[in-house]
Amino acid sequence: MKWSLNIGKIAGIDLKIHFTFFILLFGVGISGVAAGDPPQTTLMNFAIILALFLFVILHELGHALMARRYGIPTKDITLLPIGGLARLDHMPEEPGKEFLVAAAGPLVNVLLAGVITLGLAVTGFFAQPITSDLIANHFWTQLLLANLILVVFNIIPAFPMDGGRMLRAMLALVMDRVQATKVAAGIGRTLAVLMGVFGLFFNTWLILTSLFVWWSAGAEAESETRKANLKGLTVRDALVNLFYKVEANQPLTAVSQLAMSTGQREIPVTSNGSLLGIIRPADLTAAIQRLGGRAPAYAAIGVEPQGLDPWMPVNDILPRFSECNAQPVIENGQLIGLVTPQSVQQLIWLREHHWPVDPRPSEEKTDQA
Ligand SMILES: [Zn+2]
Structure with a gap:
């Protein structure tokens, strides 16, 4: 933290x-x-x-x-x-x-x-x-x-308190985990409302706590549903392989024109196909202000994210979006695609609508190892 x-x-x-x-x-x-x-x-x-x-x-x-x-x-x-x-x-x-x-x-x-x-x-x-x-x-x-x-x-049996997890665990003995989380979140929200009403009369601090508990219940239910929806899917399933990138020595004005004309916010910078880093929108504006539009693209690189392996479970990579919204996927040293919150969202949407999202075939994994 x-x-x-x-x-x-x-x-x-x-x-x-x-x-x-x-x-x-x-x-x-x-x-x-x-x-x-x-x-x-x-x-x-x-x-x-x-x-x-x-x-x-x-x-x-x-x-x-x-x-x-x-x-x-x-x-x-x-x-x-x-x-x-x-x-x-x-x-x-x-x-x-x-x-x-x-x-x-x-x-x-x-x-x-x-x-x-x-x-x-x-x-x-x-x-x-x-x-x-x-x-x-x-x-x-x-x-x-x-x-x-x-x-x-x-x-107190409400997320994010320990009691919320204890309640969910007990419910999960008789129903599946997503359902258990939803029921536990419902109980938590009911308690939050009671707490808030009580707080109105007796203690303002309780009102804040109740809002936090209400929000946590929703967040927990959402994260559990997302995890369940993404279960068994890998980075390869979530990657976007049609994307734009720039070469290390292209000028920053070209990067900003590319971002403007394609709507792609994070731009990977490569040199002979291998990834040097990612330029995020804020990196680009900062670099143009500092160095001018003719400076090379590599000077604006803001993050050098660890490339994702195509076979990592999607669930494991979600925390990385807090650093950069485009996570590069590397295979055999080459950048083969990007995973973004939108591409993951799209995958969840397809799954939720019972679109046949089968995990992409995994033969290549064996010859890669
Ligand atoms: Zn605790």
């Missing part, structure tokens, strides 16, 4: 802190000073936040280590002011495994809450009369409360 600071590794997984997290710490400090709190109170608030985020890291680590049991690596764990994010390579699709990976996070907080409760019991905390004032000003009860809130919040 952009704007994240690498702070080390935990169990071999990169640990990052998003810079907005420091704004949160800063905000806590400022509001403590503004409220005229004694320094001890502000320090305790800092300590509580740091402990809270330690709990969040352990929660994410729970997901990551459970996923590792099933051979799924985790790219990194990032700490944001709104919580943590463990970027698993993918979610397991078997319902039992998905349930356990999703449940492992909240389970860590249940365990932490248990340990803190035990500690409080051993030190005789519960022997005194428990007042709300005591709970509010006691460091450890605050941490206990924090863990309980993390558990309750995360098991």
